[in-house]
Structures are given as structure tokens and as C-alpha cells.
Amino acid sequence: MRAGSRWKFFRRRIRYWLDHSERQRLLWEEMEFHIESMAEELVAQGMSEQEARAAAHRKFGNMTLKSEEARSTWIARWMSDLAQDLRHAFRGMRRDAGFTAFTILIAGLGIGASSTVFSVVNALLLRPLPFSDPGRLVWITNGDDFTTTQAEHYLDLRELNQSFSDLAGWSGYYRVGDKELTGTGEPERITSVPVTGNFFELLGVHPAIGRSFTTAECQGRYFAPPAIVLSYSFWRRRFAPDANVVGRKLTLNNQPATVVGVLPASFDFGSVFAPGTPVDIFIPWPLNDKTKPQGNTMKVIGRLKPGTTVQAAQAELSMLGKELQSRHPERNNITPLLTPLAQHVSGRVIPSLFVLACAVGAVMLIVCANLSNLQLARLGTRQKEMTMRAALGAGHSRLLRQMLTESVALSCCGAVLGLGLAVGGTRELAHLHAFNLPLLESVRIDGSALLFTLLAAVASGVLFGLLPALRVSAFSLREGLQEGGRGSSGGRRHAWLRDGLVVTEFAFACILLIGAGLLIRSFLRVLDVNLGFQPERAAALRIDPSFRISSAAQQNSFIDEVLHRTRSVPGIVAAGITDVLPLRDDRSFGVAAVGRVYERGHQPEAFIRVVSDGYFEAAGVPLRLGREFAERDRASTALVAMVNETLARTLWPGLNPVGQAISINVGRRVMAVVGVVADVRHTALEAAGGSELYMPMRQLGDYAAMQLIVRATLPPDNLATGIRTALRPIDPNLPVREFVTFQDLVDRAVSPRRFLVLLLGGFAAFALILASLGIYAVISFSVSQRTQEIGIRMALGASATDLQRRIVLRTLGLAGLGLALGMAGSRVLSSALSSLLFGVTTGDPVTFIEAGTLLLAVAAIAGYIPAWKASRIDPMVALRSN
Amino acid sequence: MGTEKPKTDLLPGTLDMLVLKVLMRGHLHGYAIAQLIQQLSDDLLRVEEGSLYPALQRLELNGWIEGEWGLSANNRRARFYKLTPDGRKHLIEESARYRQVTGAVARIMGFV
Numbered sequence: 001m002r003a004g005s006r007w008k009f010f011r012r013r014i015r016y017w018l019d020h021s022e023r024q025r026l027l028w029e030e031m032e033f034h035i036e037s038m039a040e041e042l043v044a045q046g047m048s049e050q051e052a053r054a055a056a057h058r059k060f061g062n063m064t065l066k067s068e069e070a071r072s073t074w075i076a077r078w079m080s081d082l083a084q085d086l087r088h089a090f091r092g093m094r095r096d097a098g099f100t101a102f103t104i105l106i107a108g109l110g111i112g113a114s115s116t117v118f119s120v121v122n123a124l125l126l127r128p129l130p131f132s133d134p135g136r137l138v139w140i141t142n143g144d145d146f147t148t149t150q151a152e153h154y155l156d157l158r159e160l161n162q163s164f165s166d167l168a169g170w171s172g173y174y175r176v177g178d179k180e181l182t183g184t185g186e187p188e189r190i191t192s193v194p195v196t197g198n199f200f201e202l203l204g205v206h207p208a209i210g211r212s213f214t215t216a217e218c219q220g221r222y223f224a225p226p227a228i229v230l231s232y233s234f235w236r237r238r239f240a241p242d243a244n245v246v247g248r249k250l251t252l253n254n255q256p257a258t259v260v261g262v263l264p265a266s267f268d269f270g271s272v273f274a275p276g277t278p279v280d281i282f283i284p285w286p287l288n289d290k291t292k293p294q295g296n297t298m299k300v301i302g303r304l305k306p307g308t309t310v311q312a313a314q315a316e317l318s319m320l321g322k323e324l325q326s327r328h329p330e331r332n333n334i335t336p337l338l339t340p341l342a343q344h345v346s347g348r349v350i351p352s353l354f355v356l357a358c359a360v361g362a363v364m365l366i367v368c369a370n371l372s373n374l375q376l377a378r379l380g381t382r383q384k385e386m387t388m389r390a391a392l393g394a395g396h397s398r399l400l401r402q403m404l405t406e407s408v409a410l411s412c413c414g415a416v417l418g419l420g421l422a423v424g425g426t427r428e429l430a431h432l433h434a435f436n437l438p439l440l441e442s443v444r445i446d447g448s449a450l451l452f453t454l455l456a457a458v459a460s461g462v463l464f465g466l467l468p469a470l471r472v473s474a475f476s477l478r479e480g481l482q483e484g485g486r487g488s489s490g491g492r493r494h495a496w497l498r499d500g501l502v503v504t505e506f507a508f509a510c511i512l513l514i515g516a517g518l519l520i521r522s523f524l525r526v527l528d529v530n531l532g533f534q535p536e537r538a539a540a541l542r543i544d545p546s547f548r549i550s551s552a553a554q555q556n557s558f559i560d561e562v563l564h565r566t567r568s569v570p571g572i573v574a575a576g577i578t579d580v581l582p583l584r585d586d587r588s589f590g591v592a593a594v595g596r597v598y599e600r601g602h603q604p605e606a607f608i609r610v611v612s613d614g615y616f617e618a619a620g621v622p623l624r625l626g627r628e629f630a631e632r633d634r635a636s637t638a639l640v641a642m643v644n645e646t647l648a649r650t651l652w653p654g655l656n657p658v659g660q661a662i663s664i665n666v667g668r669r670v671m672a673v674v675g676v677v678a679d680v681r682h683t684a685l686e687a688a689g690g691s692e693l694y695m696p697m698r699q700l701g702d703y704a705a706m707q708l709i710v711r712a713t714l715p716p717d718n719l720a721t722g723i724r725t726a727l728r729p730i731d732p733n734l735p736v737r738e739f740v741t742f743q744d745l746v747d748r749a750v751s752p753r754r755f756l757v758l759l760l761g762g763f764a765a766f767a768l769i770l771a772s773l774g775i776y777a778v779i780s781f782s783v784s785q786r787t788q789e790i791g792i793r794m795a796l797g798a799s800a801t802d803l804q805r806r807i808v809l810r811t812l813g814l815a816g817l818g819l820a821l822g823m824a825g826s827r828v829l830s831s832a833l834s835s836l837l838f839g840v841t842t843g844d845p846v847t848f849i850e851a852g853t854l855l856l857a858v859a860a861i862a863g864y865i866p867a868w869k870a871s872r873i874d875p876m877v878a879l880r881s882n
Numbered sequence: 883m884g885t886e887k888p889k890t891d892l893l894p895g896t897l898d899m900l901v902l903k904v905l906m907r908g909h910l911h912g913y914a915i916a917q918l919i920q921q922l923s924d925d926l927l928r929v930e931e932g933s934l935y936p937a938l939q940r941l942e943l944n945g946w947i948e949g950e951w952g953l954s955a956n957n958r959r960a961r962f963y964k965l966t967p968d969g970r971k972h973l974i975e976e977s978a979r980y981r982q983v984t985g986a987v988a989r990i991m992g993f994v
Contacts, residue, residue, distance in 0.1 A: 012943055026951075030912060030961045031935060033954070037913040040956075060931050070935040 027067050035060050081398070085405035092406060093413075099378065100410065103371055107414025107460060109766060110367035112421030115445065115453045117360040117759075119426045121353050122452075123443040124346045130266045130442070132204025133303075137341035138310060140167070140300040140317070142334060148172040148296040151287050153334045156324055157300075163313035164302040168202040170195040170273070171285060172299040173587060175704050177542050179281070183251035187733055189542055190234065191278065192252070193269065194222070194285035200229075200263070202303050208232065210246035210261030217260070218284040224255045225283035232265040234280035254548065257283075271441050272345055273299075295589075296332055301341060314338045345438045351835045352756045358832070359515060359763045362508045364456070366767050368464040369501045369508075370774045375407065375468035376498050377781050386472050400469045407465025408458055415457035419445070422453065437752055467497065495782065499814055502771075502778050506818020507825060509764075509771035510855055514826040516757070516764035517847040518833055518840055523757045525839030526750055532644075532680035532689060533582055534620025535742035539716035540581055540707045541723055545731050549701075552635035556698050558730065559612055560631070565726045566710060567614075571719060574711040576615030579703035580607075581740070582682050583749040591693055593651040594661035594670055603665070604650050606643075606691035607682060610703040613696070616677060618709040619742070626658035626675030629696040639699055641671035644679045647691035662693070671695070685749055686838050716741050756836065768858060771818075776862040779811050783866045790870055791878025800871035807870060811863025812856060819852055897929070897937050898946075899980060902965060902973040905947060911960040912938060938963065946972050 016023055035056045042052035060066070068080070093100040128134045140157075142149045149169070158167040170193050177189035197218035200207070207229060217227040228250070230239070239245040249256050269279045304313055317336035324334055339347070379386075389399060423445050430443045543562060549555045559577060566575040580586060590603045598604070613629045615621075624645060633640050641662055648657035663670045679689045697703065712719055720739040747754075783790070790803065830842040840847065904910065904918050915938075916929040941947045946969030954960040965973070988994050 008945060009943070012945065016943065026961070027935065027939070029959070031931075033911070033958060033960045034913045034916075034931060036958070037954075066932050066935060069932060070939045072936070 024067065027070055028063070031060070031063055031067060035063075081401065082405060085402045086409060088402065089406040089409040093410070096378070099374065100413075103374065103410045104414045104417060106367055106370060106770065107411045107457075107464075108417030108421065110364050111411070111415045111418030111453060111456050111460065112425065113418075113763065113766070114360050114364055114456050115418055115422035115449055116425040116429070117356050118452045119422065119443050119445055119449045120429065120440075121357060122446070122448055124349055124353060124437070124439050126448075127442070129272060129342055129345065129439075130268075134342060135340070136165075136304040136306070137203070138164075138302045138304060138313065139339045139341050139344035140302055141337045141339070142296065143337060149298045149300050149334065149336075150296050150332050151298050152328070152331060153321075153324055154298050154300055155287060157317065157320055157334075157336065160320055161302075161313075161316060163305060163308045163316045165305045166198055166202050167300055167302040168196045168199040169285070169298040169300045170199060171297055173297050173704075174279075178704060179252045180254075180544070181250060181252060182254070182733065184238075188238075189544075190280035192225075192228070192281045192283050193279050194225075194283050196285050196287065199282075200267075202301070203267075205263065205267045207261035208264040209235075209243050210259070212261055213284040218286055219288070220284070220286050222286055223253070225252070225257050227260045227284060228252070228257045229261045229263060229282040230259060231269065231279050231281065232263050232267065233278060235262045268441055271439050302338075310338050310340060349437060349752070351832075352752065355515065355833060355836065356756065356759055358829075359512055359760055362512050363763050363767055363770075364460060366505050366508045366770045366774075368460050369505045370770050371407070371410075371464035372467045373498050373501045373505075373774055373777060375403075375465065376471065376501075377777060379468055379471060399472050403469035403472050404462060404465045407469070408461030411457045411461030411464070414460075415453050418457075419450075419453055422449070432751075432755075437755065467501075471497070498778050498781075502774050502814050503818040503821065505767075505771040505774045506815050506855060506859070507822035509767040510819050510822025510851060511826050511829060512760075512764040512767045513851040513854065514823070514830065514847055515833060516760045517851050518830060518837055518842070518844055519753075519757050519760055521840045521844065521847055522836065522838040523750070523753055526685045526753060529681065529685050530678075531582070531685065531746070532621060532678045533742070534711075535746045537713070537716055538619060538709060538711050538742040539719065539739060540578075540709050540742070541720065541739045542705060543577075543708045543727065543731075544706045547731070552698075552701065555701065556634060559698060561730050562708060562727060563612065563614060565730065566708060566723055569719070569722045569726050571712050571714050571722070572710050573713055574614055574617040576618040576709050577612040577697055578615050578619070578707050578709055579610040579697070579705050580682075581707055581745060582619070582680055582742070583684070583745045586682055589693070590665045591647070591651070591691070592663050592666050594663050594667075596651075598666070604647075604691060606647050606693040607689070609692060609694045610697050610700055611694055612698065615709060618711045619680075620711065621680055622678045624676045624678060625656070626673070628675055628677075629694070629698075631698075633696045634698045637699075639669065639671040640674045640696060642675045642677060642694040643673055644677055644689065644692040644694075646679050646689065647693060648673075648676050650691055664693075685746070753836075768855070771855070772858045772862045775811060775814060775859055776865065778814070779807060779863050780866040780869075782810075783807065783870045787873060787878045790873055791875040794873065795875040795879065803871050804864070804867040807867035808860060808863045811859050811867075815856055815859030815863075819855055822855075823848060823852065895976065896980070897933060898941060899973065899976045900927070901934075901937060901941060902946060902969055902976070905963055905965045905969070906973070909952070909962040909964045911954060911962050913960075915963070941969070944972075945969075 035053075038056035038059065039049070039052040042055055043049055047055065057063075072080070129137070131137060140149070141147060151169075154167065154169050158164075161167070174191065174193045177191055179190050179192045181188045181190050197213045197215060200212045206212075210229075212229060213227055217225075220226045230245070235245065243262075245259050246261060248259050250259060251257075263282075269282075302313075304310070314336075317338065321334045321336050324331070386399060389402075394402075426443045426445055426449075430441050432440060545558055549558065562577065563575050566572060586607055588605045588607045591606045592598060592603065611629065613631055613633070616623060616628050625648075626642075629640065629642065643651070643657055643662065651657070651662065652660055657673050657676055660673045661670050662673055677694070680692065681687065682689045682692070697706075708723070710716065710719060710723065793803065794800075826848070827843060834842050900919050901915055904915055904922070907918075910918065912934060916931070916934055919927055919929050938947070938949070942949055942963075946966060947963045948966055949961045949963045951959060952962045985994075
């Protein structure tokens with residue numbers, strides 16, 4: 001019964017609401033009848049008809065208000081007001097198309113930028129990782145962030161710990177393109193990652209087609225995986241839409257392997273665990289196999305038991321680590337270090353994202369200040385309209401609401417544009433495979449980004465509408481009417497407000513410019529770094545033979561042939577072979593100067609490079625002392641090695657390293673040092689390379705890849721075909737992908753920095769444009785308001801240059817004030833940038849001076865244009881105006 | 883809009899009850915309702931037009947009265963309201979409640 005009547009009430013309300021215009025008309029008619037009845041009675045009492053009518057109307061009061069009150073019983077008052085305000089707003093937009101377009105454009109750009117940055121922050125920081133219950137996943141490193149764990153330690157930790165429901169691992173030493181796929185279509189080098197059998201299960205990732213590895217499949221030999229799982233992107237590129245690929249036998253490095261599953265699209269190994277590296281297939285890692293690589297090779301993750309904290313697990317694993325170390329002194333060190341997975345994955349991008357978020361916030365504030373200023377300028381012309389509304393009974397709060405509705409409507413229109421930009425922007429970002437940032441592929445506009453956009457639109461609408469709205473509602477009726485709509489003194493009254501807004505804009509633009517400037521200068525410094533090699537006109541092509549090399553002699557004749565043929569290709573000035581590429585691959589061993597004893601835990605480590613003769617010349621690594629490897633350093637001759645300057649300093653401080661003996665670990669493979677080369681930056685451009693030990697490829701069989709490095713007289717892109725043609729007689733099956741220029745390697749390594757610089761530079765440029773538009777608008781407005789005054793001055797003999805100087809000086813005064821505030825702010829804020837800077841200090845005077853000069857120059861131009869126009873005012877015309 | 887004036891000096895809901903009660907007499911238009919309330923109260927209660935029409939809209943929305951267009955005594959189009967069965971029930975409930983409240987007030991004030 002109760003529910004029924006409520007339902008009836010609701011239905012009636014809807015019906016009223018639907019034909020509200022008809023009801024409104026009828027209500028009006030009803031009230032008119034009422035007034036007439038009143039008037040008739042007054043006439044009956046002896047009043048004249050006219051008087052009676054007027055008296056009745058007076059008694060009844062404002063019919064519009066009354067009808068609105070009556071109507072408010074069926075439409076909430078605010079709703080009908082809102083509808084009315086929106087109608088006004090849209091009518092106003094049509095009337096003032098230029099202003100509207102400009103506002104929507106600027107608000108759209110600002111909101112678009114904000115939403116894009118939000119989406120990036122959302123994908124990289126806010127959204128949970130695409131695994132089941134990701135909060136319980138922990139990354140377990142060994143000692144520091146980069147060191148991997150020995151497989152034997154992993155097995156013991158997995159068995160002994162109480163904190164984790166399971167531990168899983170994958171090889172930290174997989175290499176790009178280390179498997180050669182033959183037998184189906186074109187031969188291709190693909191990237192495979194060895195994972196423990198429980199890896200996918202631990203993450204909660206289930207193959208989209210087929211299954212994961214069985215226990216039996218994890219018992220085979222390391223080099224010959226019986227089963228493989230395809231990544232979604234590889235499946236799509238190579239086999240889609242064939243779901244029957246599961247069960248097929250493929251040939252990998254001349255060994256058969258069965259495809260057992262395809263991973264879902266949502267699982268992108270590279271984006272989480274190895275940003276920027278596309279991974280094609282996964283192979284099982286037989287941990288009990290004695291042929292597996294020795295040493296620290298494994299990266300480990302764990303899933304905490306429900307209710308276990310990271311701290312508790314850390315305490316337990318630290319204890320276990322100490323125990324294992326004392327029980328197995330023959331093994332490498334183990335000091336487990338736990339970080340929540342999400343933190344490990346995106347932790348290093350937090351400073352950049354923080355800076356981006358602040359920058360986009362500053363841009364939005366500039367946008368709002370700019371639009372606020374525009375609105376204020378328009379108030380002068382709209383003052384009459386507002387006064388009229390107030391006279392007709394619109395109260396302060398009503399006018400305030402109307403102004404805010406207008407600005408929010410404008411910013412919402414801008415948000416539509418901004419959303420379009422953000423969709424485009426995020427799509428672009430998600431496809432920047434060259435960028436070495438985690439989770440970038442998952443950047444997109446989703447529900448929360450939509451919500452953010454809406455909030456940003458409303459907030460910015462309120463923000464830029466509030467000042468003008470407050471001005472409007474503070475208008476006094478009398479004043480408005482007295483001014484007779486000239487609007488001039490009203491304009492002058494909020495001149496200080498508008499000046500304040502422009503100063504704010506300049507301050508924020510200054511902060512952005514300085515931030516961007518510091519980052520750009522850091523970026524240039526990074527590009528200027530002495531890499532230790534010369535990336536220009538050098539390139540690498542992977543050439544591992546498709547046949548098995550069975551003897552040192554066969555290997556060396558292959559190397560001889562390759563180098564000989566490559567060097568004869570026209571345009572090639574040097575060629576050599578290496579196993580690792582700078583800025584991409586790495587492995588390190590303990591090393592020792594023969595004859596010295598090192599304490600446990602204090603043995604020096606060095607990155608190992610296995611290179612052929614000609615490598616140093618091809619890569620452009622300068623020789624400092626002694627000689628390079630030569631063709632005569634072969635398996636049959638004495639073992640030789642080369643070191644970089646850092647290693648030489650570490651092992652033989654103050655001594656001549658040439659002629660010294662060096663060994664791997666203590667006593668293994670004793671080699672004579674024949675030369676010293678410059679340090680090469682191998683991990684990052686920003687970090688020094690550390691110790692490096694070079695061994696000649698012709699004396700060694702233990703390396704994972706053969707990268708042919710060439711140096712050319714021409715840009716190397718066009719050389720790939722020539723080299724391939726030259727090498728075909730040696731190995732007709734040579735896979736042809738994987739031609740990288742050294743410049744690509746450098747570009748990839750600096751890509752996160754480039755990403756930040758591009759975005760921040762864009763924001764700063766936008767801010768600069770907005771600030772200059774803002775100051776231009778303010779100055780032209782004040783000039784146009786003072787036309788008469790200028791006319792008088794000129795009539796009294798003021799020269800044009802004098803006038804121009806006054807106006808430009810005023811502009812520069814405003815800009816200078818903003819600049820001073822902005823610089824002070826930058827001094828405080830730029831410390832937030834310190835972790836992102838390289839080679840410049842947070843207070844870098846050059847950047848500050850450059851940013852200041854640029855802003856002042858822009859302000860001078862923005863001020864000069866209206867000044868020039870003012871100086872051409874004809875005094876007679878000016879005096880007659882108004 | 884400035885400060886909001888109290889709708890009427892009567893107890894809240896009283897105007898609704900008075901309108902319903904007056905409509906017990908038959909179909910009446912808004913002006914007649916106002917007149918009748920004034921007359922019946924010996925000119926003590928004056929119905930503000932500003933509150934009458936919202937009240938009528940509210941009562942109609944609640945389904946207690948129904949309006950329909952007809953001709954007035956001097957042949958003008960006017961909207962006449964009549965009580966619905968729901969309205970009748972509501973009036974009885976309201977009268978009982980009102981009697982209780984005024985009785986209570988009267989006892990406190992020592993009128994009885």
C-alpha cells in the first residue's frame with residue numbers, strides 16, 4: 001500500500017516533469033484568473049478598473065516568482081534554474097563564438113593534458129598490476145636491486161620459508177633473440193625467457209589457449225626445452241588467428257619443442273619485468289639440471305601467505321639467508337631483499353610522474369587564470385545585462401550560480417575536446433615501444449580517467465568562473481545603472497585583479513620553464529656524456545650460425561670468414577664481433593689479480609665481454625695502453641685479456657697493468673693482460689660503467705651470442721642488405737631480423753628521460769603561449785579602455801615613442817613581478833627535481849637566466865603590439881569616441 | 883533571493899488541511915478557496931497567494947486533490963479542484979493529528 005502510493009506519486013511527478021511547459025502555461029492562466037477575480041472584487045467595491053487591476057497585481061506580487069515557487073513543488077528549484085542557466089549559457093556561447101572557441105580550445109588542451117598525465121599515473125602507479133591479488137606479490141633481490149640469486153639458494157629458500165605460499169623465478173640472463181626459430185616460414189631470432197614451472201601459477205595468470213608447463217616438462221635439459229608457451233603478442237604476430245598452434249612442434253635452435261599454451265593478452269611480461277623488451281616465448285627452467293648456467297642467474301618473486309607482512313617475511317628470509325650462507329660456504333652470497341612487486345616495478349618512475357603531475361597542475365592553473373581573465377574582460381560588456389537581471393529580481397546567489405553554470409558549461413565543452421586529445425595521446429603513448437618504461441602499453445582512458453576528466457572539467461570551470469562570478473554578484477544595482485553601460489570604470493575597478501591573474505600566470509609559466517629548462521639541460525648533458533664508444537655510424541647484426549659449432553677451429557674459421565667478408569663490403573671501415581651490446585646486455589664474474597688474496601665478500605667483480613679482433617675499432621672504444629686483440633690470439637696461443645681503466649685501477653692501483661696476470665674468480669683461467677681500453681657506459685648513460693674484462697672470442701667458447709659490429713662511412717641503416725648478401729655463402733639460413741644501430745641503443749637508454757623532457761617541454765611551451773596571450777589581452781584591454789586618455793595625451797604632445805615606452809614598461813613590470821615570484825618558487829620547488837637532474841644543479845643560473853630572458857622577451861612582444869596600435873590612434877577619433 | 887519568509891503563520895501543514903477541508907464543500911477554484919478560508923475565519927486568516935498555489939500544486943502532486951478546467955460564475959475559464967478519496971482519508975488523519983497537537987498546546991497554556 002505504502003509502496004504503491006509512493007510509486008503513484010513518483011509516476012505523477014515524472015508526468016508533471018515531462019509536460020512541464022504545458023503545466024507552466026496553465027498555472028500562469030490560473031494565477032491570472034485569480035488576479036482578475038481580485039480586481040473584479042475591488043471594482044465591485046467602487047475602485048476604477050485600472051486602479052483595481054494595478055492593486056490586484058500589487059497584492060499578488062511578482063507572478064514569475066510565484067509561479068516559479070509553485071512549480072518548485074514538482075521540479076526541484078535548482079534543476080529548473082540549472083536548465084535556464086544552461087540555456088542562457090549556450091545562447092551566450094553562440095553570440096560570442098570567438099570567445100567560446102578560444103575558451104573551449106584552451107580548456108580542452110589543458111584538460112586533455114591533465115587526463116593524459118592522469119592516465120599515465122593511473123596505469124603506472126594507481127591501477128593494480130594485472131595479476132591476481134597483486135598486493136601479496138613481492139620481488140626478492142639479492143643484496144642490491146640488480147643482483148640475482150643462485151638457483152640452489154632459491155630451491156632452499158623455497159623449501160624452508162614459512163612466509164610465502166610459493167616462490168618462483170625466471171632467468172635474469174635471457175638475451176634478446178637468443179633462440180632461432182626455423183621450420184615454419186622465414187627463420188627468425190626470437191627472445192625466450194626460462195621460467196620456473198610454477199611462475200604463471202604464482203602470478204595467477206592462466207594461458208588463454210592450452211596450458212602451462214607440467215612438472216615433467218621442467219625436468220629436461222636447459223638447452224633443449226621440450227615445451228614452450230607463447231606470449232600473446234608473438235602468437236598474434238606469427239600464428240593468429242590459429243588456435244590450433246597448441247600441440248604443434250616448432251624447431252628452436254635445431255631442437256624440437258612443442259607449443260603447449262598461449263598466454264592471455266593481459267599478461268605482458270616485458271612491460272612489468274623488463275620494460276621495453278618484447279618477449280616471444282617462455283621455456284621451462286630445469287633447476288636440477290647440472291648443465292644450467294652456474295652462479296647468480298635467477299630473479300625471484302614470491303607470493304606472501306595471506307596476513308603475512310613484507311617486514312615479517314623480510315625478517316625470516318634474512319635469517320634463512322644467513323643460515324644458508326654458513327651451511328654452504330661454497331655458494332655465492334645470499335642476502336634476500338624484499339620489495340612489494342608494484343613498488344619495484346614502478347618505484348623508479350615515481351619522481352618523474354610526480355614532476356609531470358605537478359607540471360600539468362601548473363598548466364591547469366595557468367589555463368584557469370587565463371580564462372578567468374578573459375571572463376573578467378567580458379564582464380565590462382556584460383555589465384548591463386547583469387544589472388538588468390539584478391533589477392528584475394535575480395539575487396546575488398542566483399547571479400553567482402548563473403556565471404558559474406556558464407563557466408562550467410564552457411569547461412565541459414572543453415573537456416569533450418580534451419577527452420578526444422587524451423584518447424589520442426594515450427593511444428600514442430601506449431604504442432611507444434621504444435620507451436623503456438614499465439606498463440606503458442597499458443596506458444589508456446578508462447572509467448577512472450573519465451571520472452577524472454569530469455572532475456577536472458567541473459573544478460576548472462568553477463575555478464576560472466569564480467572570480468568573475470564574485471565580481472558580478474558584488475555589483476551594486478545603483479552603480480551599474482548609473483554607469484549607463486559604459487563599463488569603463490567597472491573595468492578599471494578590477495584592473496588590479498586582472499593584473500594579479502597575469503602575474504600569477506607568469507609566475508607559473510616561469511616555474512614550468514625553469515623545470516623544463518633544467519631537464520632539457522640535463523638531457524643534453526646526458527647526450528654529451530663520454531660513452532666510451534662512438535654510436536654514430538656503428539651498428540650490430542646478430543649472426544650466430546644456424547649450425548652447431550663443434551670445435552675451436554670451426555669457430556675461428558667462421559669468425560675469419562665473417563670478418564673477412566664483412567670488411568670487403570663497400571662502405572664498411574671496421575668490423576668485429578662481441579657477445580654483449582653496450583646499454584643492453586650484461587653479465588659479471590668475480591675477478592682477481594693473480595697473486596693477491598681477497599677477503600670473502602670483497603672480491604672485485606667485472607663485467608665480462610667476449611670480443612673478436614676489430615671490435616674496438618668498430619665500436620669506437622679507444623685503446624689506452626698496450627695492444628688490442630689480434631687474429632693471432634687463438635685457442636692454441638697463450639691466454640690473453642684486456643681490461644678497462646677502472647678494472648686496471650681496481651686490481652693494480654698505480655702499476656702498469658699491461659703484462660699483469662688476471663684470473664676469473666681465484667685461479668680460474670689465468671690470462672695475461674695485453675691492453676687497456678677506455679671505460680664504456682654499459683648500464684646507463686648516467687652511470688659510470690664499472691670494471692670490464694675483455695676476453696678474445698677466438699680463445700673461448702662460452703658466450704651466448706655473436707653480434708657482428710660494423711662501422712661504416714654511411715648511415716648504417718642501408719648496410720644490412722649488403723652484409724647479409726656478403727654472409728649468405730657462409731650460412732644461407734642466417735636469420736635476418738635484429739639489425740640495430742648503436743644510436744638505437746643509446747636512444748632507448750635515454751628514452752625515459754626523453755619522454756619526460758618532451759612532455760614537460762610541451763607543457764612549458766603551452767604555458768608560455770598562454771601567459772603571453774594573457775598579458776597581451778590585459779594590455780590591449782587597458783589600452784582600449786584608455787583610448788580617450790591616450791588621445792588627450794597625444795593631443796597635448798606626447799610622442800608615439802613615449803607612449804609605446806610607457807605601455808611596454810607596464811607590461812614588463814607585470815611580467816617582471818611574475819618572474820620574480822616564479823623564480824623564488826622555482827628555487828623552492830626545483831629540489832623535487834634533483835633526482836632527475838644530471839650535470840646541472842637545481843639552482844643552475846644559466847637555466848634561470850635563460851627562462852627569465854625568454855619570458856621577458858615574450859612579454860615585451862606581447863606588450864609592444866598593443867603599444868604600437870595605441871601610438872597610431874588618431875587623437876581626434878579617440879577624443880570623439882564615446 | 884534574500885531571506886526566506888515563513889510561508890504562513892499557521893502551524894506547518896495547516897494550510898493544506900484547511901484547503902482540503904474547504905474542498906469538502908465541493909469543487910472550487912483557487913480564488914474561491916482563498917476567499918472561503920478568509921470568510922470562514924471571520925477575516926482572521928488571510929491566505930497568501932504566494933503560498934496558495936504551491937500548496938495546490940503539492941496537494942495535487944500527492945494525489946489528494948484533482949484539478950480540472952471549468953467555467954466560473956462569470957463564464958471565465960478557471961481551474962476547479964475537488965477532493966479525492968485519498969485526500970478525504972488524509973484530511974481525517976490530519977484533523978485527528980491537529981486536534982491532538984492543539985489540545986496538547988491548549989493544556990500547556992491552561993486554556994482548558
